[in-house]
Amino acid sequence: MAGYRKVAIVTGGASGIGKAICNELVSKNVFVIISDINERDGKNFEAELNKEAINSRFVHLNVTEFKSVERVINEVYQEFNRLDYLFNNAGIAMYGELFDMSIEDWKEIVDINLWGVINGTQIGYKIMKEQGFGHIVNTASAAGLGPSPISSAYSTTKHAVVGLTTSLHYEAEQFGIKVSALCPTFVDTPIFDEAKAININKSIITKQLKKQKMMSPQQLAKIALDGIHKNKPVICPMPMRRTMNVIFTIFPPAHSALMRLVCKVSRKARIV
Ligand SMILES: NC(=O)c1ccc[n+]([C@@H]2O[C@H](COP(=O)([O-])OP(=O)(O)OC[C@H]3O[C@@H](n4cnc5c(N)ncnc54)[C@H](O)[C@@H]3O)[C@@H](O)[C@H]2O)c1
Numbered sequence: 001m002a003g004y005r006k007v008a009i010v011t012g013g014a015s016g017i018g019k020a021i022c023n024e025l026v027s028k029n030v031f032v033i034i035s036d037i038n039e040r041d042g043k044n045f046e047a048e049l050n051k052e053a054i055n056s057r058f059v060h061l062n063v064t065e066f067k068s069v070e071r072v073i074n075e076v077y078q079e080f081n082r083l084d085y086l087f088n089n090a091g092i093a094m095y096g097e098l099f100d101m102s103i104e105d106w107k108e109i110v111d112i113n114l115w116g117v118i119n120g121t122q123i124g125y126k127i128m129k130e131q132g133f134g135h136i137v138n139t140a141s142a143a144g145l146g147p148s149p150i151s152s153a154y155s156t157t158k159h160a161v162v163g164l165t166t167s168l169h170y171e172a173e174q175f176g177i178k179v180s181a182l183c184p185t186f187v188d189t190p191i192f193d194e195a196k197a198i199n200i201n202k203s204i205i206t207k208q209l210k211k212q213k214m215m216s217p218q219q220l221a222k223i224a225l226d227g228i229h230k231n232k233p234v235i236c237p238m239p240m241r242r243t244m245n246v247i248f249t250i251f252p253p254a255h256s257a258l259m260r261l262v263c264k265v266s267r268k269a270r271i272v
Pocket residue numbers: 011012013014015016017018035036037038061062063064089090091092093112116139140141142183184185186187188189190191194
């Protein structure tokens with residue numbers, strides 16, 4: 001297998017967006033390393049992808065552990081002699097008023113959503129520099145491009161991922177390495193049901209969010225791979241994005257009003 005087939009590592013590959021990206025990569029004959037903290041779902045998915053041919057391997061990984069991330073990425077590189085794609089995608093969602101949050105809540109989300117991405121990028125980038133090619137794709141969010149009230153911690157981590165990724169996009173190009181930030185809006189995955197809700201009635205928030213027109217993970221994965229192919233620094237598939245940008249630029253109070261509405265609606269879900 002070594003030598004000719006492209007190889008990708010996808011963190012958070014056992015569910016939602018990561019899973020759809022793995023499926024899409026396999027359809028393009030890329031061998032995928034599904035890495036996830038969820039062993040059961042990861043192994044089931046590995047079996048599904050390997051039904052017709054050996055297309056994948058599941059590796060248990062907690063992205064917050066630098067040494068484990070280092071071991072997984074290094075072992076893949078040693079075995080396959082290449083690392084074509086690294087998707088730092090694992091992440092969690094968290095809702096809550098800032099005054100309801102503890103410092104432990106902050107540490108939990110920063111550890112997974114930001115340090116998880118830094119750990120992967122730091123190791124994958126050096127390997128890609130050595131081999132002279134490769135593409136790092138970090139999953140941020142539309143919440144990394146603008147405010148996301150009552151999800152400030154989530155938004156903080158995603159802004160940081162956008163900053164890291166778009167800066168590295170230019171820093172890396174001299175070495176033949178491509179770097180992109182994936183910034184989805186609403187994608188129909190388990191993330192909403194799994195989200196940590198701090199002093200918030202999660203079912204109210206989830207119900208509100210599910211009123212949004214959600215994209216399927218499969219649709220998102222196709223758009224993501226197209227954006228990756230074009231080496232876009234930011235891939236942000238948001239319906240009406242251009243129209244909204246124009247409206248908000250011409251009429252900034254519309255954006256402020258929308259953010260205040262988000263606050264008002266989310267606050268109704270607060271447990272008093
Ligand atoms: N679904 C959306 O609407 C949406 C929108 C914007 C951004 N995103 C981002 O997309 C990424 C994927 O989210 P999703 O919607 O597919 O969610 P998901 O819950 O379906 O999948 C997330 C995966 O990450 C794994 N994971 C969590 N913590 C981990 C850890 N410490 N180490 C390794 N794996 C871990 C989970 O086990 C799960 O398989 C996340 O970074 C999320 O913030 C999602």
